[in-house]
Amino acid sequence: MAKWGMGDPRWIVEERADAKNVNNWHWTEKDATPWSKDKMRNLFLEIRFDDPASGCVCRIAEVEKMEGEASASNRKSKLIFFYEWNIKLKWNANVPGAEKPDKGTVTIANLSEENDLHEIDIDISVSTSPSSERSRNVMKSVGVPLIRKAIGEYLKALKEEYSHDLILPRNDDGKLAASSTAPCPDSKSNTNNSGANNSAFQPRAAAAPKNTTGVRLDTKKLETSEEFMATASDVYLTLTDVQRVQAFTRGPATIEPRKGGKFSLLDGNITGQFVDLIVDEKIIMKWRLKSWPDAHYSEVTLDIVQDESSTRIKLKQTGIPTDSFEQTATGWKNYYWNSIRETFGFGSRLY
Numbered sequence: 001m002a003k004w005g006m007g008d009p010r011w012i013v014e015e016r017a018d019a020k021n022v023n024n025w026h027w028t029e030k031d032a033t034p035w036s037k038d039k040m041r042n043l044f045l046e047i048r049f050d051d052p053a054s055g056c057v058c059r060i061a062e063v064e065k066m067e068g069e070a071s072a073s074n075r076k077s078k079l080i081f082f083y084e085w086n087i088k089l090k091w092n093a094n095v096p097g098a099e100k101p102d103k104g105t106v107t108i109a110n111l112s113e114e115n116d117l118h119e120i121d122i123d124i125s126v127s128t129s130p131s132s133e134r135s136r137n138v139m140k141s142v143g144v145p146l147i148r149k150a151i152g153e154y155l156k157a158l159k160e161e162y163s164h165d166l167i168l169p170r171n172d173d174g175k176l177a178a179s180s181t182a183p184c185p186d187s188k189s190n191t192n193n194s195g196a197n198n199s200a201f202q203p204r205a206a207a208a209p210k211n212t213t214g215v216r217l218d219t220k221k222l223e224t225s226e227e228f229m230a231t232a233s234d235v236y237l238t239l240t241d242v243q244r245v246q247a248f249t250r251g252p253a254t255i256e257p258r259k260g261g262k263f264s265l266l267d268g269n270i271t272g273q274f275v276d277l278i279v280d281e282k283i284i285m286k287w288r289l290k291s292w293p294d295a296h297y298s299e300v301t302l303d304i305v306q307d308e309s310s311t312r313i314k315l316k317q318t319g320i321p322t323d324s325f326e327q328t329a330t331g332w333k334n335y336y337w338n339s340i341r342e343t344f345g346f347g348s349r350l351y
Helices: 033-045 133-164 232-240 242-249 322-344
Strands: 026-029 050-051 057-074 078-094 104-113 122-126 219-228 262-265 270-278 282-289 298-306 312-319
Touching: 033 057, 033 078, 033 133, 050 133, 057 104, 057 133, 078 122, 078 133, 078 312, 104 133, 133 232, 133 242, 219 322, 232 242, 232 298, 232 312, 232 322, 242 322, 270 322, 312 322
Parallel strands: none
Antiparallel strands: 026 057, 050 057, 057 078, 078 104, 104 122, 219 312, 262 270, 270 282, 282 298, 298 312
16 A cells, blocks of 8 residues: 555545545546537537528528437546437528429438547438439538538537536645655656656756856757647647646646636646647747746747647747756656546547
8 A cells, every 4th residue: 555645646545525536536427418419409400501603502400310328437537428329400402493492311320439520421311303413412512511510519519518527626625635746766656657757847856946047048949749539629628728737637737728828737847828829720838847947938839730530739849958858858748648648538549
């Protein structure tokens, strides 16, 4: 049995006044089915568009069938979302020159966490009429992307809505009960299981930070990239939403995601300010470690690039004090990227 404040903090039973799921170790689950049905119904029924090329005016008229379920779960501080839906919609289209509107159906048969957004099959059918082929082609070329976009908005909202309160604070005052300093050199414990030095991003015990204002500081540049099995929106939200930051850092954090907004995490060992943010695309920050010389900040640029199957973060950090370079590089790996994968399951697809 590890002593209090030693070893992997996920194995330490902490005191909680409410006696709830200490350390988020046990499986907790929220039923998201009723909320999902309402959310998707509203999103689908908002779809209406004009196609200038054909003159057709199309809209989703009715949600005929919506069968399935959705849930959000937490196990060992890892958020997992399950959903599986079989959906049938009715649509109609006013076609120039046609006596009556064309009518048809939209079938979505494989909306589940097993399929990426672009892999979801959306089938368009139409009742026979002289203009049916024209309206069906418009629904396939214009309507299907709008339906896929609505599904994407639902999935994003699902994760935002049900991420809250699943990862509980570590004790009743919101502070980490386990020691926030690095373990002894001979300790094999590592929160992120990466095998790297667990002292990264922690203050050095050898000497207090020195005030070197006005003294030339040797610095280095770090450039690296990381791939995540997630959308750009999920990755951006993970880095800017306080609930998610607290989940993957496993402790209190301050995040103000706006130009000039401040941030603080890992017990104040990382602090800084947002310089610029482009939603789902880029984050620029003034960023420093507590152990760095007073008032010295590096500049961090995170470019978020999504392709068909994954999202890549390209990190560029300038102004890292040379004697802190390895510590900083290791810290990004352990306390950001590996922890994000473990917490949210972005390292591989969930089947």
